[in-house]
Amino acid sequence: MSNARKGLLAGIAAYSVWGLFALYWRWLGDIGAFELIAHRIVWSFVTIGIIILALRRWAEVKAALRKPKTALILTAASLAIGINWTIFVWGVNAGHTIEVSLGTFTTPLVSVAFGVIIFKERLGVLQWIALGLATIALVYLAFDYGRPPWLALGIGVTFSSYSLLKKITPTAPLPGLLTETIVLLPVALLVIAFLGVRGQTEFGHHGLANTLLVLTVGLVTVLPLVLFAVSAQIVPLSTVGILQYITPTLQLITGIFIFREPMPMARLIGFGLVWVALILYTYDALRKMSRSRRTRVTSEASVTDEMSVGVTEPI
Numbered sequence: 001m002s003n004a005r006k007g008l009l010a011g012i013a014a015y016s017v018w019g020l021f022a023l024y025w026r027w028l029g030d031i032g033a034f035e036l037i038a039h040r041i042v043w044s045f046v047t048i049g050i051i052i053l054a055l056r057r058w059a060e061v062k063a064a065l066r067k068p069k070t071a072l073i074l075t076a077a078s079l080a081i082g083i084n085w086t087i088f089v090w091g092v093n094a095g096h097t098i099e100v101s102l103g104t105f106t107t108p109l110v111s112v113a114f115g116v117i118i119f120k121e122r123l124g125v126l127q128w129i130a131l132g133l134a135t136i137a138l139v140y141l142a143f144d145y146g147r148p149p150w151l152a153l154g155i156g157v158t159f160s161s162y163s164l165l166k167k168i169t170p171t172a173p174l175p176g177l178l179t180e181t182i183v184l185l186p187v188a189l190l191v192i193a194f195l196g197v198r199g200q201t202e203f204g205h206h207g208l209a210n211t212l213l214v215l216t217v218g219l220v221t222v223l224p225l226v227l228f229a230v231s232a233q234i235v236p237l238s239t240v241g242i243l244q245y246i247t248p249t250l251q252l253i254t255g256i257f258i259f260r261e262p263m264p265m266a267r268l269i270g271f272g273l274v275w276v277a278l279i280l281y282t283y284d285a286l287r288k289m290s291r292s293r294r295t296r297v298t299s300e301a302s303v304t305d306e307m308s309v310g311v312t313e314p315i
Contacts, residue, residue: 012243014224014228015243016247017224017227019247019251021220022092022097028213037085043216043221044181044221044222046218057175064176065182070171074165077162077169077176078181078184081159084155099149110157112127112281114160114164126284137270140269140270141267174225245278
């Protein structure tokens with residue numbers, strides 16, 4: 001099997017695992033969202049810690065914690081992902097998987113909005129149309145739900161914030177995630193201890209299968225991250241941009257066909273507006289990548305021609 005195919009399969013697997021997370025959390029629905037997230041943090045710390053020790057990459061974690069700016073960014077990232085995890089788990093187990101999928105669908109567009117607001121980025125016509133359609137869709141869905149789609153907005157804003165913070169820190173994915181779990185670990189342990197003291201802990205009280213499933217949460221968290229890291233090194237960014245829609249699509253399918261959540265025509269129209277916005281956004285992004293690639297190839301060809309006649313460029 002070629003490296004390109006391996007990278008593609010790894011990417012599909014990563015986004016599929018993320019897309020099927022809703023099933024995993026629903027299987028653990030006897031345990032409250034806060035307790036589940038606390039265990040996710042604890043067991044992710046244990047799992048990633050073992051991997052980091054095995055790979056002898058602990059120095060990267062120490063280096064990140066020693067730099068005040070990097071540590072501050074990773075602390076903010078840990079808070080963003082912690083809130084994101086909590087919203088996701090609570091939403092799925094409360095019967096709002098479809099709304100959660102809406103948040104995942106709109107995340108790329110929220111990231112674009114962040115670029116405009118924070119970095120003063122200038123958008124093209126198609127990007128503005130995509131943002132406008134997404135905004136109209138969210139307002140429309142607010143009327144359909146009878147309230148703002150808070151879960152979708154929460155998912156979109158927290159994950160876009162997390163992605164933004166991760167982009168401005170040089171820490172690699174696994175050491176970065178371990179650092180984030182270290183930041184969240186005291187809170188997780190306090191939650192578990194608090195529930196234990198009050199006699200409200202559910203872990204270990206719903207059979208062996210349930211207990212073992214909770215213990216795998218660290219592995220389930222790390223597996224797609226590793227697969228994604230493998231894919232990102234091989235697969236073109238344009239392909240990754242398309243693969244990312246596997247996750248919300250699987251979430252939506254799970255919500256409609258497995259959890260039997262209602263999807264009236266009015267809500268489907270709102271989702272349709274979001275899908276049109278994403279098609280425009282993706283088309284525009286792919287077009288820009290293609291144009292950039294052609295420019296780079298032309299530039300390289302020009303340099304080659306100059307070198308052939310003895311003209312060199314400074315390095």
